[in-house]
Every structure is written in C-alpha cells, then in structure tokens.
Amino acid sequence: MMNKQYKYETLVRAFHADIYRYAVWLIRDKSIAEDVVQETFLRAWKSLDSLQDEHAAKAWLITILRRENARRFERKQFDLVDIDDVVTVDERATSDGHADTHAFHAAIDQLADEYKEPLIMQVLLGFSGEEIAQQLQLNKNTVMTRLFRARSQLKHIMTQDKQAGGFANG
Amino acid sequence: MDELTFRRHVLANPFSQDVQVIQAAHQDPVKQQFWHDLKQQELALQQALQIDVPHDLADKLLWEQVSQTETASFSHPTTPRRPLWFAIAASILLAISVGWVNFNSKERTFYDDVIAHIEHVSEHEITGDVITLAALNSKLAKFGGVINAALGKILSANYCVIDGVESLHVQLGDPDNPTSVFILPKDLTVTESLATNHIQGKVLEYQFANVLIIGTVSQTLSQITEQLAQHLAFSS
Numbered sequence: 001m002m003n004k005q006y007k008y009e010t011l012v013r014a015f016h017a018d019i020y021r022y023a024v025w026l027i028r029d030k031s032i033a034e035d036v037v038q039e040t041f042l043r044a045w046k047s048l049d050s051l052q053d054e055h056a057a058k059a060w061l062i063t064i065l066r067r068e069n070a071r072r073f074e075r076k077q078f079d080l081v082d083i084d085d086v087v088t089v090d091e092r093a094t095s096d097g098h099a100d101t102h103a104f105h106a107a108i109d110q111l112a113d114e115y116k117e118p119l120i121m122q123v124l125l126g127f128s129g130e131e132i133a134q135q136l137q138l139n140k141n142t143v144m145t146r147l148f149r150a151r152s153q154l155k156h157i158m159t160q161d162k163q164a165g166g167f168a169n170g
Numbered sequence: 171m172d173e174l175t176f177r178r179h180v181l182a183n184p185f186s187q188d189v190q191v192i193q194a195a196h197q198d199p200v201k202q203q204f205w206h207d208l209k210q211q212e213l214a215l216q217q218a219l220q221i222d223v224p225h226d227l228a229d230k231l232l233w234e235q236v237s238q239t240e241t242a243s244f245s246h247p248t249t250p251r252r253p254l255w256f257a258i259a260a261s262i263l264l265a266i267s268v269g270w271v272n273f274n275s276k277e278r279t280f281y282d283d284v285i286a287h288i289e290h291v292s293e294h295e296i297t298g299d300v301i302t303l304a305a306l307n308s309k310l311a312k313f314g315g316v317i318n319a320a321l322g323k324i325l326s327a328n329y330c331v332i333d334g335v336e337s338l339h340v341q342l343g344d345p346d347n348p349t350s351v352f353i354l355p356k357d358l359t360v361t362e363s364l365a366t367n368h369i370q371g372k373v374l375e376y377q378f379a380n381v382l383i384i385g386t387v388s389q390t391l392s393q394i395t396e397q398l399a400q401h402l403a404f405s406s
Contacts, residue, residue, distance in 0.1 A: 005331050006290045012231045013294065017223045024221055034224070041231045104218030123212070124219045129182075148181040155181075155211060 008045050018125055019061050025120045040065040059131055107157040115150035118143050180205050184212040229329045236336045283333035288350055295326040296345055309338055313353050313379050319401040342394055349385035349394050378404040
C-alpha cells in the first residue's frame with residue numbers, strides 16, 4: 001500500500017497530461033483550463049481516500065474536473081464572448097506540426113458540445129461507450145449515436161474544407 | 171449488413187473488431203474504402219487532440235498541493251514492502267537518528283520517508299527523457315539555487331514532499347543505481363552524515379538551504395558531493 005502522498009504523486013504524474021488536454025478541449029482556454037486542472041487535483045487530494053479502485057482513477061478525475069468546471073460557472077457568471085476571441089487554433093498547436101492539425105482543431109470546434117464531448121472522451125481518454133455514458137449520464141445507445149454523428153459531421157466539415165482549399169488553390 | 175448499419179457502426183467506433191463489420195467490409199469494396207478513409211481520419215484526429223502540455227504542469231500541481239496542505243498530516247505505510255537490505259538500512263538510519271530525536275523529533279520520520287520515497291517513487295521518476303542543466307536550474311530556482319557546471323547525467327528532477335517538507339528530488343548517474351539529491355529548505359535541520367552497510371548519506375549545509383545526498387556507492391557519493399559543493403550555490 002502506498003501512502004497518501006505517494007499515491008497522489010503517482011496520480012499526478014500518470015494522468016495530468018490527459019486531464020489537462022481534456023480540460024483545454026472542454027473549456028477552450030488554456031489558462032482557465034490549467035486553473036481548473038489545479039482545482040481538480042486539489043479536490044482529488046482531499047478525497048483521495050475515496051478512490052478505492054485505482055484502475056478507475058482517470059474516470060474519477062474526469063468526474064471531478066467536470067464538476068469543478070460546472071462550479072466555475074456557479075461561482076461567476078462570465079460575460080458571453082465569441083469563441084474565436086477566447087482560443088485560437090494556434091494557441092492549441094501541437095509541436096509536431098502535422099499538416100491536418102489546424103484544420104482538425106477548427107473542425108472539432110465546429111461540433112456541438114453534445115457531440116464533441118463524447119468524441120474527445122473516446123479518442124483522447126480511451127473511454128468505452130459505457131464509461132462515456134456513465135460520465136455524461138446518458139444511455140449507451142445515445143452515446144453511440146452521438147459518436148456516429150460527431151464523426152459524420154467531422155468528415156463532412158473536413159471534406160468541405162478540402163474542397164474549399166482545392167478551389168482556392170485551383 | 172446494410173450500408174447505413176455499417177456506417178453507423180464504424181463511425182461510432184472506427185477501430186471496431188466486430189466480426190460482422192469486418193466481413194461486410196471484405197465483401198464490399200465501397201464499404202472497405204469508406205472504413206479505410208475513416209481510420210485515416212481517426213489517426214489524424216488522435217494526433218490533433220494531443221495538444222502540448224506545459225512541461226512543468228505536474229510539478230506545479232504537486233507544488234500547489236503542498237502549499238495548500240502544509241498543515242496536513244501525512245500517513246505512513248503500515249506494512250511497507252521493502253527488501254531486507256532496505257529494512258536493515260532503515261533501522262540503522264533510525265538508530266543513528268535517535269540521538270537527534272531528542273532535539274528534533276521530526277528527524278526520524280523524515281529519514282524514514284526519504285527511504286520510502288527512494289523505494290516507492292524514484293524508479294517512476296526516471297522516464298528516460300534527457301534533463302538538461304537549464305531545466306534543472308529552473309526547478310532549483312524555487313529554492314534560490316543554481317548549478318554552474320554540468321554534473322553528468324541528470325536522470326530526473328521533480329518536486330516532491332518528504333514527510334510534509336517541500337523538496338526537490340534530483341537523481342544523477344547510473345539509472346540502475348542512481349544517486350539521490352534532495353534540495354531542502356533551510357528551516358529543516360538534518361544530521362551531518364549518515365552511514366549504513368548499504369546506504370550512505372551526506373549533507374551539504376548552505377546558508378539558505380540544505381542538500382541531502384544519498385547513494386549506495388561510496389566513491390560516487392563522494393564525487394557527487396564534491397561536485398555539488400563546487401558548483402551548486404544558493405542565494406536568498
């Protein structure tokens with residue numbers, strides 16, 4: 001049995017990257033996302049004894065993060081701002097410079113939250129349909145439908161972009 | 171399997187291993203092409219979602235936790251899984267510290283925790299990534315420290331908490347038998363030296379910090395201690 005401090009350090013090192021990435025996609029602002037991740041891990045530290053199944057740690061952290069993000073809205077009513085003013089494609093750029101990355105970022109942002117969130121949970125976090133259903137309090141069929149629609153829309157957006165790019169370049 | 175069912179299935183799970191889906195794709199080149207294109211899109215999507223993570227985020231999270239919970243009490247393993255030599259080393263360390271315990275009761279749990287940290291966490295801290303001197307110095311800066319010359323191979327440099335004390339744990343040298351260096355705040359008093367059959371420790375006392383160096387190879391320990399004494403400096 002690890003003591004609480006070592007358990008926490010292991011948790012931080014194993015999951016901070018996935019949790020941060022998920023937060024950025026959820027919140028769309030790196031600075032706020034980092035704050036929420038800090039709140040999430042502090043909350044996790046305080047409740048660490050309640051984490052009985054260490055295999056479920058990632059899902060447990062995501063539950064805390066979504067709750068902390070909801071609290072953020074309870075604490076403060078933010079002014080409505082245009083998404084484009086909050087986060088830019090470049091701000092989330094990866095270091096590998098993949099050619100499709102920027103186009104994908106823009107395409108993902110065009111998805112409605114109800115489609116984007118399960119998609120990111122599946123692709124980024126590796127959650128199963130059941131796990132996503134549990135997180136979002138939906139039934140599994142609804143989740144699978146949303147995943148299908150999310151990818152379908154993404155494919156459509158990417159195809160349109162390529163055609164538009166083709167015309168522009170042609 | 172009809173076209174719509176096939177598409178719904180693979181769009182919900184592009185890397186499905188469902189036998190019926192695989193068969194349907196084998197039997198229909200249009201379905202096969204659709205699935206192939208979708209898998210390509212999925213790989214690009216996976217890559218696009220991997221946004222860069224601040225390199226010091228884990229350290230910040232640990233630091234934040236320490237700052238917020240300074241007064242929290244830290245539990246210790248009730249049945250530590252330690253090899254025999256560690257148990258012997260720990261008992262001798264504790265025996266050495268006993269004289270000190272009269273003056274500073276914190277010391278016994280501190281050294282116990284140092285050994286527990288080396289045993290439980292150190293191995294996981296060595297990721298194989300190259301830690302540059304600049305990266306180490308940026309972490310040392312929180313203690314007002316700077317190293318002005320290369321110390322050899324830096325295996326890891328992570329903030330950690332030892333018995334409730336914020337410290338920086340640096341591992342140097344051979345990955346299979348690393349030497350641990352703990353940068354500690356000055357307000358923590360540590361004994362001047364430690365020695366057991368298997369593990370040895372030295373302390374460098376600075377005006378603004380203390381440095382605890384722990385290893386199993388006497389010669390290496392002395393070399394690293396000398397190097398640190400020459401090249402590590404602290405300011406207020």
